[in-house]
Amino acid sequence: MVERKISIMDSVRRASQSVIAGVDKKDIKHWVEIHIMGKAYKVPADLTIMQAIEYAGYRLIRSCGCRAGFCGACSTVYRKKGEYKLQTAMACQTRVEDGMFLVQIPFSPAEKPLYDIKKLEYEPSVFLKYFPEVARCLSCNTCTKSCPQDLQVMDYVQAALKGDFKAIAEDSFECIQCGLCALRCPAEIVQYHLAQFARRMYGKYGTLRDNNSEKRVREIEKGEFDKEFDRIMNLSADKLKNVYTEQQNTREVY
Amino acid sequence: MGELKFVGGYPVYMRELIKLVEKTRSKRIGKLLPQMKPQERVDILNLCHPDYAPGGKRALRIGPNLGDIVSNEIADLIEAYPIIEPDKIDFSKTDFETDILIIGGGLGGSSAALLANDYGIPTDRILLVNKLRHGDANSMMAQGGTQAADRPNDSPVIHYIDAMGGGHFANKPEVLKALVEDAPGVIKWLEDLGAMFDKNDDGTFVELTGGGTSRRRLHACADYTGLEELRVIRDEFRNRDIPVIEFCPAIELITDEENKVVGAILWNMETEEYKIVKSKATILATGGFGRLHIRGFPTTNHYGATYDGPVMAYRTGARLKDADTVQYHPTGAAYPQQIIGLLLTEKLRTSGAQPLNKNGEEFVFPLEPRDVEAASFIRECYIRNNGITTPTGMKGVWLDTPLIDILNGKGSTEKAFPAMVRMFKRFGIDMIKDPVLVFPTLHYQNGGVETDPKGSTNIKGLFVAGEVSGGVHGKNRLMGNSTLDCMVFGRRAGRYSAEYVKKGVNVGKLGLKHVEKYIRELKSARIKTDRRAPMLLPDYRGKAALARAIDIF
Numbered sequence: 001m002v003e004r005k006i007s008i009m010d011s012v013r014r015a016s017q018s019v020i021a022g023v024d025k026k027d028i029k030h031w032v033e034i035h036i037m038g039k040a041y042k043v044p045a046d047l048t049i050m051q052a053i054e055y056a057g058y059r060l061i062r063s064c065g066c067r068a069g070f071c072g073a074c075s076t077v078y079r080k081k082g083e084y085k086l087q088t089a090m091a092c093q094t095r096v097e098d099g100m101f102l103v104q105i106p107f108s109p110a111e112k113p114l115y116d117i118k119k120l121e122y123e124p125s126v127f128l129k130y131f132p133e134v135a136r137c138l139s140c141n142t143c144t145k146s147c148p149q150d151l152q153v154m155d156y157v158q159a160a161l162k163g164d165f166k167a168i169a170e171d172s173f174e175c176i177q178c179g180l181c182a183l184r185c186p187a188e189i190v191q192y193h194l195a196q197f198a199r200r201m202y203g204k205y206g207t208l209r210d211n212n213s214e215k216r217v218r219e220i221e222k223g224e225f226d227k228e229f230d231r232i233m234n235l236s237a238d239k240l241k242n243v244y245t246e247q248q249n250t251r252e253v254y
Numbered sequence: 255m256g257e258l259k260f261v262g263g264y265p266v267y268m269r270e271l272i273k274l275v276e277k278t279r280s281k282r283i284g285k286l287l288p289q290m291k292p293q294e295r296v297d298i299l300n301l302c303h304p305d306y307a308p309g310g311k312r313a314l315r316i317g318p319n320l321g322d323i324v325s326n327e328i329a330d331l332i333e334a335y336p337i338i339e340p341d342k343i344d345f346s347k348t349d350f351e352t353d354i355l356i357i358g359g360g361l362g363g364s365s366a367a368l369l370a371n372d373y374g375i376p377t378d379r380i381l382l383v384n385k386l387r388h389g390d391a392n393s394m395m396a397q398g399g400t401q402a403a404d405r406p407n408d409s410p411v412i413h414y415i416d417a418m419g420g421g422h423f424a425n426k427p428e429v430l431k432a433l434v435e436d437a438p439g440v441i442k443w444l445e446d447l448g449a450m451f452d453k454n455d456d457g458t459f460v461e462l463t464g465g466g467t468s469r470r471r472l473h474a475c476a477d478y479t480g481l482e483e484l485r486v487i488r489d490e491f492r493n494r495d496i497p498v499i500e501f502c503p504a505i506e507l508i509t510d511e512e513n514k515v516v517g518a519i520l521w522n523m524e525t526e527e528y529k530i531v532k533s534k535a536t537i538l539a540t541g542g543f544g545r546l547h548i549r550g551f552p553t554t555n556h557y558g559a560t561y562d563g564p565v566m567a568y569r570t571g572a573r574l575k576d577a578d579t580v581q582y583h584p585t586g587a588a589y590p591q592q593i594i595g596l597l598l599t600e601k602l603r604t605s606g607a608q609p610l611n612k613n614g615e616e617f618v619f620p621l622e623p624r625d626v627e628a629a630s631f632i633r634e635c636y637i638r639n640n641g642i643t644t645p646t647g648m649k650g651v652w653l654d655t656p657l658i659d660i661l662n663g664k665g666s667t668e669k670a671f672p673a674m675v676r677m678f679k680r681f682g683i684d685m686i687k688d689p690v691l692v693f694p695t696l697h698y699q700n701g702g703v704e705t706d707p708k709g710s711t712n713i714k715g716l717f718v719a720g721e722v723s724g725g726v727h728g729k730n731r732l733m734g735n736s737t738l739d740c741m742v743f744g745r746r747a748g749r750y751s752a753e754y755v756k757k758g759v760n761v762g763k764l765g766l767k768h769v770e771k772y773i774r775e776l777k778s779a780r781i782k783t784d785r786r787a788p789m790l791l792p793d794y795r796g797k798a799a800l801a802r803a804i805d806i807f
Binding site for chain 1: 557
């Protein structure tokens with residue numbers, strides 16, 4: 001019995017070994033050539049840009065964060081051999097392709113206006129007050145084209161000019177603040193800070209409040225659950241287990 | 255792999271297996287297998303959960319938790335020598351002096367800074383330091399939601415009982431009580447700061463259940479919950495102009511003659527120089543340990559999740575709690591190769607997606623507590639041999655995601671799971687039409703530096719918040735209690751460290767006596783090793799490149 005357990009864990013370990021400890025050269029069937037900041041490297045075709053850079057021997061400090069597409073640390077600009085077009089990607093969420101010329105953007109120097117959300121008026125003029133450069137938008141759509149999340153960035157910048165909090169908040173909701181839009185913008189707008197501002201304004205002033213949580217906070221403050229807590233926390237281990245099992249049987253599913 | 259033909263992101267042989275899933279789909283709608291009985295749960299954990307299977311753990315040979323059983327990977331870091339030599343550190347110059355030093359800028363550390371400020375510490379007397387960027391943290395990747403018992407048919411007591419049972423009754427009662435009692439207030443705080451939660455037309459929150467939660471109490475922001483929570487809190491942090499240093503992790507805590515924690519040694523990862531921070535209180539919010547790849551598992555965690563916090567705290571004499579358990583999330587991606595281990599939120603199952611074996615059959619209730627659910631996937635793949643094998647040799651079970659649209663209406667998957675849909679689409683898979691392949695992945699550090707309800711530890715001046723801490727979740731955390739933990743105990747650590755500072759702290763002479771003592775203990779325990787800790791970052795450089803590397807600079 002014990003031996004079988006060990007072998008299960010060993011099999012599990014073997015199955016994902018290539019992900020954790022790197023793939024063995026003999027197991028690689030397909031290769032591509034990429035250029036990391038101009039230097040050519042042969043790397044396995046199955047890797048993401050980030051994994052390929054590491055395979056080539058780079059130990060990342062910058063340009064690597066969550067490794068799962070949520071944090072915007074690994075903004076990458078690339079061009080493919082023979083093409084004029086500059087493209088953008090998140091290195092952790094994009095497969096390498098033959099002939100990529102790659103550079104990662106370690107930092108985006110963007111100015112962020114400071115504000116106290118509690119003291120702001122929920123009215124369209126706040127956009128131009130805190131983000132006057134929005135008025136310089138040329139509608140060139142470069143921001144939208146550079147967004148690795150495929151958001152309609154230019155649309156929400158235009159919505160800011162109209163003072164439409166809801167549209168900006170919803171269109172920008174999936175923004176991971178990688179900074180690529182701002183770096184590419186000829187009007188020097190910092191779209192992702194603008195969007196952050198709009199979302200907080202909309203979240204705070206533009207949506208109805210939940211009353212349940214407000215009510216519950218007051219009930220807790222008044223100590224309305226203290227008695228029940230005392231009872232539960234003083235139960236014997238066995239009794240508490242029974243209470244738990246009974247409670248699970250009353251569960252709401254979905 | 256080029257010999258394989260692909261259709262819609264899957265090789266043809268997997269495509270054939272998907273047909274079996276499609277065949278049984280209509281019969282499965284609305285029908286679920288029953289939950290396991292308590293004894294069945296115990297049995298399956300013992301059979302094949304990585305925490306229970308032998309060979310993965312050993313007893314600590316040193317320190318306050320001497321003799322406690324922990325994962326080998328953790329023991330390796332605890333039983334490692336410091337990076338620095340204590341007598342070579344120059345304390346004659348202090349680089350930064352502050353009231354509250356916060357190490358780590360996820361939800362825990364960032365919340366702590368705001369509350370310390372609210373409770374009277376001026377912004378320029380707070381310093382937040384980060385290993386990577388401010389916000390590079392597991393918090394940012396949290397998908398499913400945050401628990402708070404605020405609906406009329408729910409209560410903090412019901413939340414408490416759920417979490418106690420999920421944690422195998424090992425949770426510290428008074429710490430767990432603090433978690434559940436603060437929860438509705440945390441949600442309200444976020445709403446006040448402008449976080450955009452999923453809401454119904456009348457303003458009430460859309461709330462769902464998670465594995466092991468008996469009421470609907472998960473507050474979500476689509477499947478970008480952690481992203482939304484953290485970017486709002488970080489924006490507030492930035493508006494208050496609180497000082498931050500990035501790419502400058504702590505590599506050792508500093509103590510005085512009374513063994514109070516009075517600062518930390520930072521290391522600038524780019525210039526490689528060290529810096530001395532003197533502080534009256536220190537909040538450790540360094541997060542988890544996924545990048546240790548315990549038992550060889552891939553992980554959902556961010557690049558910097560390397561257990562630095564407990565390693566440093568343990569050397570000062572801080573006790574660890576529940577360091578023996580590891581949470582494996584049942585649904586990590588098992589295919590395609592590029593995203594193995596990445597998280598597929600539990601909310602997919604909450605919304606109706608069922609786990610299925612290679613025959614397209616159900617084999618487990620979809621919302622068992624995470625450890626039980628994960629063990630059942632391992633049993634299906636490695637004992638019953640009913641898993642699906644990928645071209646690179648990974649095994650997994652299907653998660654029948656098309657059910658979500660069928661049950662909740664067309665377009666609901668895209669609305670509720672934009673991050674998931676996007677991730678699979680980037681690699682050629684449409685999870686609205688096709689099931690996805692999953693296998694357990696290393697997800698969460700259940701235990702850590704033992705905390706009390708105020709976020710303080712047994713070491714004076716040292717506070718903890720979030721995943722680095724131990725006690726609140728017992729042996730297994732429930733979904734939606736991690737972001738909650740970060741914010742509840744981030745806020746508490748911020749508040750109570752401020753109160754500690756305001757009472758007046760007499761900071762003595764800065765030094766590393768505790769590290770010298772630790773080295774002596776390592777030697778007397780006859781631990782001979784080249785290992786150095788904290789680890790700071792994993793090393794994923796290719797083997798071929800490493801084999802010929804020369805370390806010159």
